[in-house]
């Protein structure tokens with residue numbers, strides 16, 4: 001996909017080509033590329049079976065556009081057993097790496113199903129021409145670990161109350177693999 005051109009482009013962006021090449025030469029494990037962070041608020045009302053996801057803001061997003069920054073928007077997918085139940089999108093914020101959204105999305109999730117669903121969050125860079133590229137991804141709910149698990153648990157422990165949490169974005173492939181993995 002973009003694997004081969006990725007390294008030189010980043011080197012130019014960061015203005016640190018020497019650092020990049022030295023890492024590769026020394027054969028050290030490459031430092032995980034920073035994709036950015038996203039602040040999400042989750043709220044669940046068990047009696048109404050209503051899950052509300054508020055995409056609040058993102059920061060330090062990866063720069064995707066040559067000669068610009070990124071044009072981020074967020075896709076929210078509610079899924080169960082690998083099947084998409086519902087899909088929603090925020091608006092696009094032009095030319096920024098620190099977008100403020102504050103956009104809310106509600107999903108019908110009965111109490112009997114709330115432990116089985118996943119909320120998958122993907123930040124994309126909008127492009128006028130060609131396809132929109134994913135910047136990074138994260139998920140909460142069934143099968144999640146770390147912050148994704150903790151945030152979901154906090155939401156369930158605080159019914160009717162919005163619980164906000166920052167999540168670090170990970171590469172799409174990495175999150176897709178975790179989504180497919182069977183939880184222990």
Ligand SMILES: [Ca+2]
Pocket residue numbers: 064065070071125126127128
């Ligand atoms: Ca763009």
